[in-house]
Amino acid sequence: MQSAQGGDRVAFANLVGAFQDSLYNTILRIVGQEDEAHDLTQETFLKARDRLGEYHGQCEPYVWTLKIGVQLSISQLRKLQRKRSFSLDEGQAAGLARRAAEGSENNGEAQQQLLTALGQLDAEYRAILVLRDVENLNYEQVADILEIPVALLQTRLFRARLTLHDGLR
């Protein structure tokens, strides 16, 4: 990271190579569409490169990069929700469901339903569940990424899980 901050483009490209899969997976689970996830992943790296000077070791480099990506994703989702309030869930859930069905034969149906329900959550609840339950980040990391206190995160995490559960019934 220090080399990248010093202007070493190869070092930054190495960071991109190391982070791209996790970052893409997280963004995909939040936005639900491959094309958007692809674009947002690239945008995240470009923004991270522009903001390298703002990184002072306050967290792991991956979490710092992830924070940029998650905020971009939430922002993108909110834009889409404003513009396509009636068609958002269909497309996103269908993409997620298809991938889930391809990924696991045993619990594919359950995952499909899960992803459909996930696609119905609002952007922040989705991000919380993805960061905590899919990416297995700890509370402090998720709270840092979403810029909310840990106590508030815990409450929202529970409510996100409850909303997801309601969506599955």
Add this chain to the structure above:
Amino acid sequence: MANENIESQLGAYIDGLLDAQQREVIEQYLDRYPEHRKLIDAMIQERALLRDLPREKAPEDVLTHFQEQLERSVLLEDFTNGNVARETRGSRWSLAALLTLIMLIGGASVIIWIAMPPKRGRQTENVVVPDTLPATTVAVEEPATQPAPEPAAPKISASVIAAGDQIIVMIISDDLAAARNRAEHFLASEELSHSHPPAATEPTTTQSATTSPVPTMEVAWVIPGMTLGQANELAQSFSEQPSTSPAESQSTTLSTQPTTQPEPTSQPASQVILIFKQADLAATQPVESKN
């Protein structure tokens, strides 16, 4: 327990983050509310399902596309920065040249004005500017016949020079405070925000290309939103009699004589107001030019 606290504790219970004692409290709670236990168990299962979601790999072209975008942005950035730097340097040079020109013209105008015989009355001066620079001059005229000696009236002239999107209002006065107050009053009334350095306490004199000393600029404002119309209004305002001093109003006659009246526009641009001290202007002129 407050709802938020219960929710936090239940969340931590689902995540397996409670210590034995806290876990026991939650277990007791769930024993009392079997429907809540059922809910929590379902949430634990759903959490496990989320964890088992297949991990997607980034498309292979993410890295290559990113590198391409990076190269493009770096090239564009270099190009843009280079252009900006060149433009900035160019703008600075042209502004410096324009300011030098203004100072020389202003200085010459004041010299001519001072050198004129008082009995003839001082004619309104027109700032001589290139054809491309429309100028409006508001200058002080003294009465042809001097009445009984009175306190000297402040000498103020104001010119508007427009070149492209640059507008410069040049004010020359032997009473800096009065000029500054009037300009500030005008800016406040027009709600024009302005930034300016305080009047120089230790003025520095810059050298012009002709090696003549250039008069000290006492006050300089940058007025980002000032229009040509407002600049003209400001210049016109110096033709009004100051109300604070009856002596001034009797002894000073101001007239407006535009050489080329620019049409007021609403186009905002980076505008400048400069105020010079008349004494400095006079002092900086070469001796031979007074003849």
